[in-house]
Amino acid sequence: xxxxxxxxxxxxxxxxxxxxxxxxxxxxxxxxxxxxxxxxxxxxxxxxxxxxxxxxxxxxxxxxxxxxxxxxxxxxxxxxxxxxxxxxxxxxxxxxxxxxxxxxxxxxxxxxxxxxxxxxxxxxxxxxxxxxxxxxxxxxxxxxxxxxxxxxxxxxxxxxxxxxxxxxxxxxxxxxxxxxxxxxxxxxxxxxxxxxxxxxxxxxxxxxxxxxxxxxxxxxxxxxxxxxxxxxxxxxxxxxxxxxxxxxxxxxxxxxxxxxxxxxxxxxxxxxxxxxxxxxxxxxxxxxxxxxxxxxxxxxxxxxx
Amino acid sequence: xxxxxxxxxxxxxxxxxxxxxxxxxxxxxxxxxxxxxxxxxxxxxxxxxxxxxxxxxxxxxxxxxxxxxxxxxxxxxxxxxxxxxxxxxxxxxxxxxxxxxxxxxxxxxxxxxxxxxxxxxxxxxxxxxxxxxxxxxxxxxxxxxxxxxxxxxxxxxxxxxxxxxxxxxxxxxxxxxxxxxxxxxxxxxxxxxxxxxxxxxxxxxxxxxxxxxxxxxxxxxxxxxxxxxxxxxxxxxxxxxxxxxxxxxxxxxxxxxxxxxxxxxxxxxxxxxxxxxxxxxxxxxxxxxxxxxxxxxxxxxxxxxxxxxxxxxxxxxxxxxxxxxxxxxxxxxxxxxxxxxxxxxxxxx
Numbered sequence: 248x249x250x251x252x253x254x255x256x257x258x259x260x261x262x263x264x265x266x267x268x269x270x271x272x273x274x275x276x277x278x279x280x281x282x283x284x285x286x287x288x289x290x291x292x293x294x295x296x297x298x299x300x301x302x303x304x305x306x307x308x309x310x311x312x313x314x315x316x317x318x319x320x321x322x323x324x325x326x327x328x329x330x331x332x333x334x335x336x337x338x339x340x341x342x343x344x345x346x347x348x349x350x351x352x353x354x355x356x357x358x359x360x361x362x363x364x365x366x367x368x369x370x371x372x373x374x375x376x377x378x379x380x381x382x383x384x385x386x387x388x389x390x391x392x393x394x395x396x397x398x399x400x401x402x403x404x405x406x407x408x409x410x411x412x413x414x415x416x417x418x419x420x421x422x423x424x425x426x427x428x429x430x431x432x433x434x435x436x437x438x439x440x441x442x443x444x445x446x447x448x449x450x451x452x453x454x455x456x457x458x459x460x461x462x463x464x465x466x467x468x469x470x471x472x473x474x475x476x477x478x479x480x481x482x483x484x485x486x487x488x489x490x491x492x493x494x495x496x497x498x499x500x501x502x503x504x505x506x507x508x509x510x511x512x513x514x515x516x517x518x519x520x521x522x523x524x525x526x527x528x529x530x531x532x533x534x535x536x537x538x539x540x541x542x543x544x545x546x547x548x549x550x551x552x
Numbered sequence: 553x554x555x556x557x558x559x560x561x562x563x564x565x566x567x568x569x570x571x572x573x574x575x576x577x578x579x580x581x582x583x584x585x586x587x588x589x590x591x592x593x594x595x596x597x598x599x600x601x602x603x604x605x606x607x608x609x610x611x612x613x614x615x616x617x618x619x620x621x622x623x624x625x626x627x628x629x630x631x632x633x634x635x636x637x638x639x640x641x642x643x644x645x646x647x648x649x650x651x652x653x654x655x656x657x658x659x660x661x662x663x664x665x666x667x668x669x670x671x672x673x674x675x676x677x678x679x680x681x682x683x684x685x686x687x688x689x690x691x692x693x694x695x696x697x698x699x700x701x702x703x704x705x706x707x708x709x710x711x712x713x714x715x716x717x718x719x720x721x722x723x724x725x726x727x728x729x730x731x732x733x734x735x736x737x738x739x740x741x742x743x744x745x746x747x748x749x750x751x752x753x754x755x756x757x758x759x760x761x762x763x764x765x766x767x768x769x770x771x772x773x774x775x776x777x778x779x780x781x782x783x784x785x786x787x788x789x790x791x792x793x794x795x796x797x798x799x800x801x802x803x804x805x806x807x808x809x810x811x812x813x814x815x816x817x818x819x820x821x822x823x824x825x826x827x828x829x830x831x832x833x834x835x836x837x838x839x840x841x842x843x844x845x846x847x848x849x850x851x852x853x854x855x856x857x858x859x860x861x862x863x864x865x866x867x868x869x870x871x872x873x874x875x876x877x878x879x880x881x882x883x884x885x886x887x888x889x890x891x892x893x894x895x896x897x898x899x900x901x
Contacts, residue, residue: 445636448603452623452630453650453705463653467640 354431362439388493414496434476629702840888
């Protein structure tokens with residue numbers, strides 16, 4: 248019952264006990280704080296970790312640039328200004344721009360719906376968003392070939408309308424969108440769920456429309472997380488190999504993205520040119536990494552307190 | 553603006569949050585919805601605001617149907633339990649929000665918005681915090697911002713959901729008085745949800761005691777404390793000493809022993825006798841209607857209480873009685889209890 252029991256008022260006094268126990272534990276442990284290892288162990292562990300990182304990540308990255316510039320800066324520029332290389336760079340940028348835009352729109356809509364509303368089929372939608380993470384990109388590419396290819400399910404209507412999807416830009420974009428599908432939504436859903444709906448309710452109670460609530464309250468509250476998702480999505484879109492390889496057809500100067508172009512050059516023993524283009528992707532990775540670090544600190548601001 | 557709640561029922565997946573609730577709140581009154589968690593008080597508040605819709609029933613503002621208006625069209629100021637301040641906006645922009653989202657003819661020029669916000673910030677005494685962000689404020693300051701923001705749309709109805717729930721005791725008391733003053737100064741009807749009886753009794757003109765989706769009693773703070781309508785209200789508000797009894801032939805029994813107390817017209821069958829601890833006198837066990845063994849005596853501040861174990865047909869109950877300071881009460885001794893004022897409720901009340 249709700250009557251205030253006197254013991255409730257006495258209890259705070261009784262809880263004076265535990266601190267003395269904690270003090271005892273500390274003295275029994277010696278002078279060193281309980282959670283610190285000896286200096287030698289700490290240094291050894293750090294060195295092992297650094298050596299591992301250097302061997303498997305730092306060294307390969309360095310080698311990419313070394314190989315790229317092996318035959319001089321002029322050869323590097325020549326490899327990049329080759330018409331096929333330029334076409335691959337252009338195509339990669341175009342595909343990334345389209346698929347990132349599509350996934351930003353989709354990711355915002357899906358995470359908004361999932362985090363702020365209750366509806367039937369919600370858990371199914373969440374599972375579907377995660378699907379691309381569990382499906383091999385090659386399989387994803389094959390799905391589109393089976394759907395839109397010349398022997399595919401939708402081959403007849405596509406031919407009738409003269410629409411080319413496989414071995415053309417639409418197929419590459421579709422495959423990339425599929426593979427990068429979860430990045431934005433996955434970043435936004437947990438944050439939006441944590442933030443709850445109270446601020447949106449406050450906004451509409453103050454007379455804001457649904458539209459202006461979204462743009463004045465919901466979106467600004469997740470802007471750093473959104474940017475973070477865009478960053479990851481973009482990195483993956485530009486670097487995607489498997490799915491794009493299946494649907495692209497490898498037509499030089501037409502349907503080759505940067506990763507595909509790198510592979511072709513490599514297979515033709517043009518290592519210098521291959522690594523020159525690869526250095527651009529490596530550079531993208533570095534820029535992404537730096538931007539990610541900056542964004543992560545901003546992201547902490549959005550976490551609900 | 554007066555508020556009428558007529559026959560409101562609301563269920564969530566088989567759980568009845570509100571069960572045919574009726575309530576009239578006259579213009580200018582400050583009413584507290586008081587009840588334990590799960591009593592439906594917040595649901596009722598949110599239905600009045602338009603944040604939730606009832607399954608059936610009506611809500612009327614000044615006699616006009618409110619349910620066909622959305623929350624934005626009802627022009628109610630809502631203060632949320634955890635403030636729900638816009639975290640990416642300064643205090644100033646938080647308060648200005650309701651003015652900035654206006655459209656068409658209602659749109660105010662920037663200068664008018666600035667003047668109005670400054671006036672509101674002065675009213676809630678935080679004008680010096682205008683450029684801060686919510687994360688930089690203390691709980692009490694956030695509460696004031698939330699209130700100023702709700703008042704910016706010049707509401708005729710102010711709804712507050714556990715407004716002081718997250719504040720420490722001292723700030724809570726201060727803000728409570730200040731809110732009461734503010735209510736006097738503004739032309740608003742205020743409804744406040746709280747589970748804190750002290751808050752409700754101190755602040756409200758009238759208290760609506762709710763339990764399990766129903767209104768148990770509506771009355772002034774004095775009425776709900778002095779003359780509780782049901783055993784639930786007696787238990788919930790203030791301290792209670794509760795004893796099981798039976799009503800047979802209009803007389804009160806404890807087991808087989810008749811008690812020399814009035815049954816107050818309670819229905820036949822099992823009943824409960826409820827009294828305030830400070831209205832129960834200690835007496836000689838041989839002459840008192842109740843008696844029992846003293847288990848413990850405690851003193852805190854000006855209050856002294858004893859746990860007394862009373863044998864009843866179903867075993868025993870431990871009640872808490874007030875002990876006068878002069879009285880020496882020995883642990884383990886027998887003592888009698890004589891309620892000066894008490895209420896008897898039938899089992900179903």
